[in-house]
Amino acid sequence: MNAVLNLQSVSRVHGEGVTEVHALRSVSFRAHPGELVAVMGPSGSGKSTLLTLAGGLDEPTSGSVWVEGTDLASLDLAGRARMRRTSIGYVFQAYNLIPALTAAENVSLPLDLVGQRARAARALAMHALEEVGIADLADRFPDEMSGGQQQRIAIARAVVGERRLILADEPTGALDTDTGEDVLRLIRARCDAGAAGVLVTHEARHAAWADRVVFLRDGVIVDEHGADEPDTLLETSGSTR
Amino acid sequence: MSIRQAMLALLEQGPMYGYQLRSEFEQRTGETWPLNIGQVYTTLARLERDGLVEVVTDAESGDSGDGDRAHVSYRATPAGLEEVAAWFATPVPRTQPPRDELAIKLAIAVTLPGVDVAAIIQRQRSATISAMQDYTRLKRTGRAANPDAPADLAWSLVLDSLVFDAEAEVRWLDHCEARLRRAASEKARVRPSVDAPAPSSQEVVR
Ligand SMILES: Nc1ncnc2c1ncn2[C@@H]1O[C@H](COP(=O)(O)OP(=O)(O)OP(=O)(O)O)[C@@H](O)[C@H]1O
Numbered sequence: 274m275n276a277v278l279n280l281q282s283v284s285r286v287h288g289e290g291v292t293e294v295h296a297l298r299s300v301s302f303r304a305h306p307g308e309l310v311a312v313m314g315p316s317g318s319g320k321s322t323l324l325t326l327a328g329g330l331d332e333p334t335s336g337s338v339w340v341e342g343t344d345l346a347s348l349d350l351a352g353r354a355r356m357r358r359t360s361i362g363y364v365f366q367a368y369n370l371i372p373a374l375t376a377a378e379n380v381s382l383p384l385d386l387v388g389q390r391a392r393a394a395r396a397l398a399m400h401a402l403e404e405v406g407i408a409d410l411a412d413r414f415p416d417e418m419s420g421g422q423q424q425r426i427a428i429a430r431a432v433v434g435e436r437r438l439i440l441a442d443e444p445t446g447a448l449d450t451d452t453g454e455d456v457l458r459l460i461r462a463r464c465d466a467g468a469a470g471v472l473v474t475h476e477a478r479h480a481a482w483a484d485r486v487v488f489l490r491d492g493v494i495v496d497e498h499g500a501d502e503p504d505t506l507l508e509t510s511g512s513t514r
Numbered sequence: 515m516s517i518r519q520a521m522l523a524l525l526e527q528g529p530m531y532g533y534q535l536r537s538e539f540e541q542r543t544g545e546t547w548p549l550n551i552g553q554v555y556t557t558l559a560r561l562e563r564d565g566l567v568e569v570v571t572d573a574e575s576g577d578s579g580d581g582d583r584a585h586v587s588y589r590a591t592p593a594g595l596e597e598v599a600a601w602f603a604t605p606v607p608r609t610q611p612p613r614d615e616l617a618i619k620l621a622i623a624v625t626l627p628g629v630d631v632a633a634i635i636q637r638q639r640s641a642t643i644s645a646m647q648d649y650t651r652l653k654r655t656g657r658a659a660n661p662d663a664p665a666d667l668a669w670s671l672v673l674d675s676l677v678f679d680a681e682a683e684v685r686w687l688d689h690c691e692a693r694l695r696r697a698a699s700e701k702a703r704v705r706p707s708v709d710a711p712a713p714s715s716q717e718v719v720r
């Protein structure tokens with residue numbers, strides 16, 4: 274089975290010399306169609322770094338990142354931007370909504386950018402907003418909404434259209450437990466329908482929705498369980514002990 | 515004990531046979547706390563002795579209840595209903611924490627040299643999250659996924675309770691790990707001044 278996301282020995286070093294930070298050290302990681310993988314680890318362990326690399330928002334210092342069989346390093350900026358809009362749904366740890374756009378416009382933005390007809394884009398956006406339970410806020414602006422509502426807009430934006438890879442960084446942070454669970458249910462449903470998902474969380478209750486849980490410490494995968502693919506297990510066991 | 519009150523509370527719905535009580539209980543709690551039928555009858559006998567339930571004779575047949583127990587149904591007496599009300603009105607006591615093998619294991623492990631506490635923590639966390647994945651799978655499939663009947667909703671809430679309990683354990687493990695790491699790095703920083711004969715003032719400042 275071809276992985277939707279494949280990180281091969283990826284390292285990311287920030288800064289130089291005394292200020293050098295090894296955010297990720299030779300991490301190999303895959304997510305397959307239909308699979309939801311949770312990434313857990315203490316603050317600063319490299320979870321967001323892993324996700325931004327997977328989403329093509331940052332480049333590895335060494336190693337390679339493949340999305341749907343394409344090495345992201347082989348794409349130019351425009352190619353990577355297109356990949357992000359069509360294949361990748363990204364939920365940021367801070368929601369990153371555009372203040373000048375309404376909820377519905379924020380959600381339909383990735384569709385508009387790839388040339389979807391406005392009416393079709395609006396319909397898809399409304400559907401996604403319904404799925405996160407706030408279709409009635411479609412015409413509000415981000416600063417007119419609560420934190421939890423903004424978070425749900427961000428989630429709708431990540432799952433709108435047919436994304437093959439959903440990357441979510443603490444997507445339930447501002448939500449109460451019941452609403453948080455709805456969001457997990459939604460991401461889970463997208464994976465059950467064939468997408469691959471990576472869920473960064475420090476809450477075990479949320480990680481429990483995943484098929485596989487990967488533990489990061491100081492930029493290294495220290496443990497992994499629930500792996501259904503023997504090869505992924507072999508890949509990571511090298512760094513375990 | 516909670517089984518006793520739970521059974522009594524179920525009888526608020528009306529008279530029931532012993533096996534009916536068991537099935538009503540398990541509809542709400544799944545197989546989490548299995549009840550054997552002998553336990554049900556023993557409990558009913560005690561409740562009857564205490565005047566909290568009474569036997570309903572079958573179709574006024576004159577059956578006194580001393581015959582075949584499977585055909586005897588029970589109903590809560592007014593005193594029984596009062597006890598149920600009191601149970602709902604009183605918080606479950608937390609005074610005596612249940613013995614927690616994990617807490618005991620770690621409490622011993624951190625004091626013994628040569629025990630890899632970090633490995634114990636990671637193994638436990640992994641196992642506990644596995645169990646949480648099983649509960650979550652039950653929650654998103656089966657009758658807990660789309661709870662229509664009140665008993666299905668009850669079952670999904672019991673699963674939530676298991677998940678939250680396990681989560682508390684994982685959070686505590688995370689906390690232990692962070693504290694042990696901090697303690698280890700503080701010890702590493704302090705040690706030179708312990709081993710060295712007398713640190714110079716510059717060294718201390720540094
Ligand atoms: N732009 C940057 N410049 C320098 N260091 C960075 C930069 N971005 C991240 N880091 C460092 O890389 C490490 C990993 O950061 P990362 O954001 O991936 O952690 P995280 O696991 O997502 O933590 P949290 O749970 O707090 O969100 C941290 O030590 C962080 O300080």
Ligand SMILES: [Mg+2]
Pocket residue numbers: 320321322366442
């Ligand atoms: Mg982060």
